[in-house]
Amino acid sequence: MTTTVYVPGDAGALSVGAGEVAKALTAEAARRRAPIKLVRNGSRGAYWLEPLVEVATARGRLAYGPVTAADVAALFDADFLNGGSHALSLGAADSIPWLKGQQRLTFERVGIVDPASVADYVKHGGYQGLTKALAMAPAAIVQAITSSGLRGRGGAAFPTGIKWKTVLDQPAGQKYITCNADEGDSGTFSDRMLMEGDPFSLIEGMTIAGIAVGATQGYIYLRAEYPHSLRALRTAIAAAHQAGYLGGDVAGAGKRFELEVRLGAGAYICGEETSMLESLEGRRGEVRVRPPLPAIKGLFGQPTVVNNVVTLATVPWVLAHGAEAYAGFGVGKSRGTLPIQLAGNIRRGGLVERAFGLSLRELLYDYGGGSATGKPIRAVQVGGPLGAYVPSSQFDTLVDYEALAGIGAMLGHGGLVVFDDGVDMARMARYAMEFCAIESCGKCTPCRIGSTRGVEVIDRILEGVDGERNIRLLEELCETMVQGSLCGLGGMAPFPVQSALRHFREDFRARVK
Amino acid sequence: MDPLPPAESAVVRRIVADLKGRPGPLLEVLHAIQAALGFVPEGAVPLVAEGLNLSRAEVHGVVSFYHYFRHTRPGAHLVSLCQAESCQSMGAQALAAHARRRLGIDFHQTTADGRFSLEPVYCLGNCACSPAVMIDGRLHGRVTPERFDALVADGAAAP
Structure with a gap:
């Protein structure tokens, strides 16, 4: 019987040896005549456990990690294909405490599905949001996004529904959906993980946005530093076309939506929306004076939605489960969940998606386990290179746009970069x-x-x-x-x-x- | 400015012809030129300007705005070291000092034998596995000076 084995193809996992592990597994399986099917999933985001290998068994997906190529023979000896016990055994992947306590909505499929397969995406609940959206009036789709309380996850936290409504209210004509995938903030990698681990959720989100505001063309502006994301997106876009989810007749509903990836060229400023539009038009990424807003006069002078990857990838969940369900998570004006990224000098770094309202301390110590060097944490930079350094006396502050603004900080794209007491x-x-x-x-x-x-x-x-x-x-x-x-x-x-x-x-x- | 050798001119002209019909094509054209030639030679600028009906100043302005576009032929292996905050918190500056010594060059330089070019980069999106290094498009995380030497030795062995 063929056993399915998962080894992440995520850039972060590859950076610590997942490619070598995959190669060794394939070779060892062939040598032992053990039939396996290797799936290159995304990362579940527990990077301190990468490369994290999973095996599909009767007892669910069992995890082993961190695995090196040198461990592979011993894993076979321990009969890991049947869930055999080994020093690297972590039990059921879903039960790893660090993952189990998370509230994954946007990232519900990341690390689980095969990012190249439409069928796997659909099997795990994909395209339910689009199906619902196709049965709704455009204004009702926009209203659902407004009611969900979803705010721009790129950093500016502007209400997404209001942006969409402005574009919807412009006279019919050429409109655009643009996705800002110029994730330049140090300490952030949620966009990258999502594009490599569940690219169809971004494609579906952009398709829904197009149907909602009357746009037929989408562009993903991807930073050049993400070659793995580029390959994952191009593969997924081709597969979505093939399956009839992109093109002239989206899901057989008679609507057109086309999608193209455009590469940036190493300019941090192009994460700013008007600079990104200039760059998409093939010019220097100099910012535009607003007004006019991009929603009124954006790409090539036409009404344009500009949203971040995580914002757009959250849209399918909101449509599939309802605006109220999404708004049921969170605190105050920060509704829903946020994929928070633990980075820098931290023992258990990675992606934690939780409802707004947990404290920095919980993230740094309960999830993060303190600094990687074992020294006291002195400062945390929240929200990228433009974010404030927060001292340990303020670690009880909640992750919530307003609470962080209250201490003169900002949440930005949700990255926390940790520094120990050696920092100057x-x-x-x-x-x-x-x-x-x-x-x-x-x-x-x-x-x-x-x-x-x-x-x-x-x-x-x-x-x-x-x-x-x-x-x-x-x-x-x-x-x-x-x-x-x-x-x-x-x-x-x-x-x-x-x-x-x-x-x-x-x-x-x-x-x- | 040296004109391009005929073979490279032909490459640039073909790229411009292929892409000129696309909306806002200049960045796409420059990416394709760099992918084909390894950099964007100064001699390509007038050809691109003519093909896209832009001024040379406009094309030069775009080429020089973006850090990613190279103006000189790179070494056989391109080594990019992340120098952003997350990697700094895990010793990226010490790693950069080590890399400079090991390769005998500073940032933005190429070794005399043409094997390696060294560039700083500001975030590779691998911040839970800092410090990060990219060599020829391959990402490496948790890079120690010893691991860096091994990676560079692998690179030196490769063609």
Whole structure:
């Protein structure tokens, strides 16, 4: 009897040896004449257990990890194909405590399904949302998204339904659905995991968006640093076409929707929506002055929905299960769930999807298990390179857009980057300004010049030149950038600097040469 | 500016002809040129400008805006080290110092024998397995200096 074995094809899993494990499994199975079917699933997101190998047995999917190619022969000796016990046994994958306590809605299929198979997607509940949407009036679809409370998961947290309604209300004509897959924030990888582990949910979400607002063409703007995602998306788009879920007659309902992946070229600023549109049009990724909003005048001057990968991939769940079911998760104005990414110096890093409202402490210690180095956690940068550094005294803050804003931080795309007590916060502040200088599009002065001056001022502080006066100057410069920049890059790059000054001032002292 | 050798000119002209009908084609064209030639030579700029009915300044402006497009021929192996916050928290700067010493070059440089080019990159999306390195499109996580040396030795052995 052929046994199904799962070895992730996710880039993160491959980066720690999943490819070698898959090769060794295939070779060893052939040598022992043990028939196996190898499925390259996505990652379940427990990266400290990668490469995580699963075997389909009568007792469900049993997990082993972290497996190296050198462990493979011993796994066969232990009869792992029948769930045999081995030092790397983790029991049923679903029962691994780190995974079991999660509330996976957007990521319900990631790590479970074969990301290249439409049939597997449908078998696990895929395309139910589209089926429902096709039976609804466009305005009713938009209303469902509004009622669900879904907000933009790229970082800006703007209500998705309101954006869609603006596009729907524009006169009929060429409209576009664009997906922002330029996931440039350090500490984030949820878009990547989703595109590699369950690309059809993004395709379905974009198709639903197209039907809702009357758009027939979609573009996924993918960062060039994600070659594995590119392959997964191209494979899935071709398969969806083949199965009649994309093209001139979507699911036999007489609606057209076409989808194409376009590659970015290593510019962080292109994660900003208007800069992304410029780039999609083949120009320098310089931000546009708003108004007009992209929803009114976006790609090629036409009404355009711009949403993040996770936002769009959540849409099928909302349609399939109902807006109320989604809004039933979360706290305050933060409804639903958030795929949170634990990154950096953390023992059990990976993806945790939970309803809004758990604390940073739970994430860092209950899920994360503290720092990877075993030293005390000193600071956590929340929300990417433009996010504030949160000190340990604030770890009881809840993951909720408003609660984080309340302490001068922001949730962004949901990444937490952990630093132990060896971190030099003045250096991290300098890096924030340096990164802004490297990535500034150059259109507005506060960002273009301010970031370069910011690096110079911090250097003078660290050299001991007029310390107090230069710290005041740095604070004023940050204020100018926040108030005067055209977009979030220059407008938020000072947040890590300001938070470092506020919470870790002792690090801003002159260095002994 | 040196004109392109005839074979490379032909490649660029074919790419432009294939893609010019697509909406907003310039980035697509530049990606295709870099995929075919390994970089975007300065001599390709006038050909692209002419083919897409843009000014040379517009094409140059786009090529130079994006970090991903290379202006010089890269080494046989492209080594990108992530230098963003998550990887910094796990020693990316020390790893970069090691890589510079091991290869004898700084960022944005190519070894004299043409085997390796070294580039910084700001996030490879592998932040739960920091520090991350990409070599010729292959991603590597939890890279120690010893592992880096082994990866580079593998690369040196490969064609």
